[in-house]
Amino acid sequence: MVQVCPDRYVSRIVRYGSQVDPDQFKRILRMLAPGLEGVESGDIRVASRYAWDFGLNSVDDDLTVRLAYWTEGYRKTKNEGADRVALFLCSNKDSLLMQPVNSRNKFCSKCNDSAGTVSTVRDALRLSRSSNEQT
Amino acid sequence: MWIAVPYLRRKPSQSSMQINARSDIEDVSEPSGGQDDRPQIDTRGARNMVPVLSSSDCGADAESRRGPGNPLLSYDIDIPDQEAKADKLVLKFGDWSEDYLVPQVFVETKEGIIQHVFTGYSESVDSTKRALNSFLNSPLFARCSRLPTDDAKSALKELFAITASCYGHCKELSGLEFRDDSGIGPGMSG
Numbered sequence: 001m002v003q004v005c006p007d008r009y010v011s012r013i014v015r016y017g018s019q020v021d022p023d024q025f026k027r028i029l030r031m032l033a034p035g036l037e038g039v040e041s042g043d044i045r046v047a048s049r050y051a052w053d054f055g056l057n058s059v060d061d062d063l064t065v066r067l068a069y070w071t072e073g074y075r076k077t078k079n080e081g082a083d084r085v086a087l088f089l090c091s092n093k094d095s096l097l098m099q100p101v102n103s104r105n106k107f108c109s110k111c112n113d114s115a116g117t118v119s120t121v122r123d124a125l126r127l128s129r130s131s132n133e134q135t
Numbered sequence: 136m137w138i139a140v141p142y143l144r145r146k147p148s149q150s151s152m153q154i155n156a157r158s159d160i161e162d163v164s165e166p167s168g169g170q171d172d173r174p175q176i177d178t179r180g181a182r183n184m185v186p187v188l189s190s191s192d193c194g195a196d197a198e199s200r201r202g203p204g205n206p207l208l209s210y211d212i213d214i215p216d217q218e219a220k221a222d223k224l225v226l227k228f229g230d231w232s233e234d235y236l237v238p239q240v241f242v243e244t245k246e247g248i249i250q251h252v253f254t255g256y257s258e259s260v261d262s263t264k265r266a267l268n269s270f271l272n273s274p275l276f277a278r279c280s281r282l283p284t285d286d287a288k289s290a291l292k293e294l295f296a297i298t299a300s301c302y303g304h305c306k307e308l309s310g311l312e313f314r315d316d317s318g319i320g321p322g323m324s325g
Contacts, residue, residue: 052266074234
């Protein structure tokens with residue numbers, strides 16, 4: 001899941017499942033877009049959600065889902081200026097791009113028909129799986 | 136036993152921490168000094184605490200181990216020794232990461248088993264509030280609460296009456312607001 005605002009600013013990326021591997025999530029994030037190569041384990045936080053989290057009146061207290069969060073700039077708050085570079089989601093497809101946080105551009109370089117390569121979420125997942133298989 | 140870790144952020148990694156035995160956890164519990172059989176709430180350092188709540192039904196043998204009436208203990212993660220205790224609990228039983236999410240809540244069973252039951256939401260304070268409301272109305276909470284239910288809810292609500300700067304949006308204070316008529320989640324009454 002990618003949490004975006006109307007300006008396509010990505011404030012949060014969440015991976016979820018019955019189990020989540022923070023290390024794999026970190027590798028995925030690092031491949032998502034230029035500028036995310038520096039994602040570290042400390043940038044990722046995990047959470048368990050149970051039936052009661054969702055208001056379900058289940059007496060079964062088994063784990064329902066686990067989440068791994070990456071939050072934009074959460075720990076990297078050295079630069080909070082309006083000119084800082086941040087992650088955005090292209091309006092056309094699931095491409096991520098880095099650009100100044102105050103940019104009005106909502107499209108990746110491909111959609112803008114300009115040069116540059118931007119990884120997609122699917123690409124990153126595929127690369128991550130491939131990497132896992134090799135190791 | 137309930138454990139929550141608040142909204143103010145904390146020091147860097149504790150990833151090298153080692154927990155080897157249950158005794159590491161037992162000594163995180165501190166008496167809250169109750170004089171009667173009713174649960175007592177330790178509200179010291181209320182903004183940054185890790186509360187611990189036990190009960191007669193599924194909670195700890197608090198009376199024998201920690202003296203009478205200690206259903207709720209809390210640890211302030213801005214106080215180093217309490218933070219270390221909170222870290223141990225979260226590392227061993229909770230949703231641990233180097234910069235783990237807060238709050239986190241645990242319950243300790245009669246058998247001394249500690250189970251994680253709640254983690255705050257990265258998404259927003261509202262999300263945390265909604266989930267906490269749900270949790271306070273869950274069968275598990277009712278089962279574990281030695282207090283009359285409304286009192287137990289009030290106790291936890293007090294613990295979560297914390298504020299912090301709105302993250303990533305503005306610098307205004309934001310916090311959990313509990314409203315029975317909020318329409319968010321099942322509400323706190325009943």
